Amino acid sequence: MRNGAATRTALAVAAVGALALAGCGGAEGGGGDAAQGWQPDGDVTMIVPFSAGGGSDRAGRAVAAAIEAAAPDVTVSVENREGGSGAVGYSYFLGREGDAETLLATETALLALPAGGQVEFTYEDFTPIMKIAEDYTLLVVPAAAPYQSCTDVVDAARGQRVVAGISGQTGLDNIVLSLTENETGVQFDRVAFESGGELIAALLGGQIDIASLNPGEVIGQLDSGDLRAVCAFAEERYDYGALQEIPTATEQGIPVSFAQFRGVLAPGGIDEEQQRYWIDTMTRALETEEYRTYVEESYLQPVTAAGPEFVEYLGRNRTLLEEALKQ
Incomplete structure (x- = not known):
């Protein structure tokens, strides 16, 4: 630590x-x-x-x-x-x-x-x-996805269907996506899963385009390069290792943290x-x-x-x- x-x-x-x-x-x-x-x-x-x-x-x-x-x-x-x-x-x-x-x-x-x-x-x-x-939570995409930032994801959602996986209807991931929609006026198509593990499998399998995941759930896939975090829905950047390199959504003009x-x-x-x-x-x-x-x-x-x-x-x-x- x-x-x-x-x-x-x-x-x-x-x-x-x-x-x-x-x-x-x-x-x-x-x-x-x-x-x-x-x-x-x-x-x-x-x-x-x-x-x-x-x-x-x-x-x-x-x-x-x-x-x-x-x-x-x-x-x-x-x-x-x-x-x-x-x-x-x-x-x-x-x-x-x-x-x-x-x-x-x-x-x-x-x-x-x-x-x-x-x-x-x-x-x-x-x-x-x-x-x-x-x-807090990260917005995560497959390594091959065209999105490099939260702003890229929002811009894509303005003109096309972006499928977002969430872990239940009441979780933190659904809350930050709702806040992002409220701030930007876009809408994501949601698919609900029961756990972060299922979300990761769906991302890797191409069933969904984006997912909001806690760092502890997805750090292995981030380290391996199979998935990529485009922003953190946190008040400040993490001070843990490579997570320090992930900008907050607020830094990218989307003032969302929860x-x-x-x-x-x-x-x-x-x-x-x-x-x-x-x-x-x-x-x-x-x-x-x-x-x-x-x-x-x-x-x-x-x-x-x-x-x-x-x-x-x-x-x-x-x-x-x-x-x-x-x-």
Whole structure:
């Protein structure tokens, strides 16, 4: 990890640790009080509401490993429940109300599904535990494509059909494409897939012209030269290796950036002691090598928020997302 990213990770962990301790009555020993109170009675299940191979799946497995490192007595198994752009997994999780031994690896679909009117639940039906990072996205094309920039893609869409693959209707990729359409007046023809892995296969197979993918999903194909990133939908350029060479969309005259959060939810209806246990455990998980490796290898920004601060973030981000999805 570059020094700047490592510093951000350390600062984020320190800030979250302070928040968790303050919000939990000043527990001493980094969660020692939690160890004396409620603890999982059996194996914990981490629900991933998308299929294996994508960014959400990697996040769920990385968090499961970090929890096990932070709480050696806990075993976390990952369960993929894909379908409906995340709706199947979230709906299943809704039915686990009061079950503090089930968690969910959450992301922007938590807000986008309700905003799109596709489900009846909101984030307020769950117990937000921790935002662990923020994830931006790249606009990616096959190596042989004629597009050299985001502007080239937009210009092409003005006069011809440009097929864009998206990972579900509610993901970050669909949001940034919608924002690009709003800014430029073009329209992309969308084809929905269930994961980033499927998107990459479709790009390589010529089924779609463009796709918006998280760096961690597509770095292998970028390194091999099979795919090429024409811009980043981020506020600033990445400071990781070769990603530094990818200009932002804003640099190219398309002022679009939007961060997907990565986080952990517990079901609604758990008690304060159970919530405190998971906030304390996740605070320790952010200090593990498993978490640091995940942030580095997935090219994430380690911007974190615990408990009540995560709830406040979700409220603000819901408003921004609803504005972004307005047509």
